[in-house]
Amino acid sequence: DNIYTAVAEASSGFAKPQGLIYGYGTAGFRLKANLLASVVFRVGLLAAVRSKKLNGQTIGVMITASHNPEEDNGVKLVDPQGEMLEGSWEAYATLLANAQTDTELVEALKKVVATTKTDMGIKANVIFAKDTRSSGPSLVAALQAGLTAMSSEYKDYEILTTPQLHYLVRCINTAGTPAEYGAPTELGYYEKLGKAFRTLMDGKTRPSAVFVDCANGVGAPKLRNLRRIVGEDILDVRIINDDIETPSKLNSQCGADFVKTNQKLPPGSHIAPQDRCASLDGDADRVVYYYLDQDSTFHLLDGDKIASLAAMFIQDLVKSAGLEEEIKVGVVQTAYANGASTVYLQKVLGVPVTCTPTGVKHLHHAAQRYDVGVYFEANGHGTVLFSPTSLSIIEAAKPQSPAQHTALQSLRALSDLINQTVGDALSDLLMVEAILAHKGWGPKEWDGAYTDLPNRLVRVVVKDRHAFTTTDAERRLVSPAGIQDRVDALVAKYKGGRAFVRASGTEDAVRVYAEAGTRSEADELACKVAGLLS
Ligand code: 16G
Ligand code: ZN
Incomplete structure (x- = not known):
């Protein structure tokens, strides 16, 4: 009961604006940042309850509004294995967010605790991070107040990409178990990706430069860190749109959403025909590629093109490793996938394709049903999931030839390189770079797999x-x-x-x-x- 008193008291500092109705949607809560303090405070309460419900496992909270303008912000919860919050809990988030008064909030909180049969005696553990938005620090203060009222343990990871926070949550919850995912630090993230990338690039010469538009967001400093740890001897990344000091520049006239929606270069790009270019979004969980041909015509290589490239490459590796009977590759798309990509996947590659509603959680769950599930939204959000069974098959396989040995080694490295928790622009970028290096392809050869339908x-x-x-x-x-x-x-x-x-x-x-x-x-x-x- 002390907790409920503390919650009521703390809540008075984060009053809910009158007349607003909040909803935890596909991207968590997202709206104008000045309307979010009460919501973030309450997300702190729910994160603590969720952690208690799951025996004190660590829950993540990410403060970001992704590709939206700088005035916006948002907040979402990350479950213990680094997945999106379990669907049935979204309604609890919405319930708490909409309680009008402090008393109503305590009532709603009690209801959530009772409905979920949560033991309030268990200690909660929560970690959180934010993107580069100027509203981030004040929202973090609201979150900390909520967590403190719940007597939750917490750790502030400050500025991170969304997928880095997902990675950390999984690392913390798997530490010391056979499923240990990696070192639970930002550096551990770069080192894991860097090691896998170096393995994949073994014996390959350094590819030509890739120009990366970071949407003037968090991707810029993080890609710089990644480049340093991976090593510039094998990765030539030229970073553009990296001004995180001028708030109004975030996602403005640049970034993955701008390029995908407008089907054109971010203004101010200085690139030559055949240069490989990529754009991230404001929290670096989306990436799209593009290039100019000899006539300076713009060509987009979107999430569908990335999915097709990944499916083709992994399918080939699985065959070279002699595992095609045991490991089946499948692809998950949404209705927005270009029809030509679906035909290519099904008819040319012969892989099964599932279509789900929009939103990462739907694609992620569907991809988990394949041995290796490639999922991408056309907008560039996606990843590749290796099932635990296929990972142990790859681990246990005994190569019968040098070719099989190399294929197995590449598959292992790929499963480490690709973020298994959620779509990750930095990880996806390295994956694409490695595949193109293996094939000896430029953007034009990659684009040649199929022609997008208008x-x-x-x-x-x-x-x-x-x-x-x-x-x-x-x-x-x-x-x-x-x-x-x-x-x-x-x-x-x-x-x-x-x-x-x-x-x-x-x-x-x-x-x-x-x-x-x-x-x-x-x-x-x-x-x-x-x-x-x-
Ligand atoms: C959210 C989704 C994104 C989806 C978009 C669709 C997540 C993390 N994000 O941003 O995947 O493409 O919504 O927006 O699931 P719409 O419903 O406005 O078309
Ligand atoms: Zn995003």
């Missing part, structure tokens, strides 16, 4: 986006009644056409995606479908 994404503001509900991994509308039939009728008029409508999980709008045989047909189809909505 596509168009349109954002439509509607009266009530919640009226738009979907089925079949968001590919078909259930409500409002009648619209899907009209979408179908429009799509049928375009050869190779495809379109779907879904409510955004992060903005008050509905999104329309369309693909067709030509650029103008894709634009026209998207426009006509959008016309059905308002």
Whole structure:
């Protein structure tokens, strides 16, 4: 009961604004930073309860708004193995966030404790970090107040990328067990990736420079650290958009979301045809590549291209290692995946493809059902998961030839190089660099695997986006009644056409995606479908 008194007292310093309704969505809580203090305080309470419920295992809290503007911020919870918060607990986060008064908050907290049958006598352990946003420190203060009220142990890791925090949570919870994931420090993260990358690059010459746009965010200092630990003798990274001292520059006219949405170079890029370029987002969990061809035409190598490259390479390694009977590679995509990538994966590579709703948690869970599950959203968020069984098969395999030996060694190194907890731009970047070095490919050869179908994404503001509900991994509308039939009728008029409508999980709008045989047909189809909505 002391705890509840402490919570009520501390909460008075972080009053909930009147009239706002918060929701823990696909990206946790995310909105204007000046509306978040009460939410972050309460996330501190929930993180402590979650840790107690899981016997004092360490829970992570990340303060970031990813690719959103500097004025925004957000907060999300990380579960013990470095995954996203278990789905059923999102409702508890929302419940706490929306309690209006201190008394209501204590009531809500008691309800969560009772519903989850949590033993409040267990000591809670929480770690947290933030991105480079100027609102970060004051939100951290709110979080610390919540954790202190709960008498939770905590450790502040200060500024990190989101995937680094996920990594640390897993390291801490697996320390001293056979599943130990790595040293629970930022340096340990770089050393793990660096060692794996060096193994993969053994005998390869240093690739040409890769130009990395860091969105003027946390990726910049962290990529610099990574470059130092990996070694510039095998990794030539040129960092651009690395100004983290000017807040307004974050994600502005640069970064993965800008490049993917606008399908063009960040202004101010000075690159030559065939240079490899990549853009990270504001918390470095997304990466997209791109290049200019001889005519200076821009070509995007998005999450679908990365997934296809990874699936192709891993499938080849598994075959060379003589393990194709035991280890099956699969790919997980969303409805936004370019149709040409799906055809390439299924028909050319012969790998199974699953489609899930948007949001990392859906893709991650689906990927866990494969021996090796490659998952990427088209926007560049993704990773590759090796199941525990396939890891032990790879570990135990006895090579019968030098080729098998090399393939097994590469598979082991890849499983260390690729962040197993969540999509990680820095880890994905090294993976792509290593694969291209193995193939001796430039961006053009990589791009040659398949040609993207022309596509168009349109954002439509509607009266009530919640009226738009979907089925079949968001590919078909259930409500409002009648619209899907009209979408179908429009799509049928375009050869190779495809379109779907879904409510955004992060903005008050509905999104329309369309693909067709030509650029103008894709634009026209998207426009006509959008016309059905308002
Ligand atoms: C969130 C998701 C991202 C997804 C995006 C879709 C996570 C960590 N992030 O940012 O994966 O692509 O939402 O946004 O799951 P939308 O619902 O507005 O289209
Ligand atoms: Zn992000």
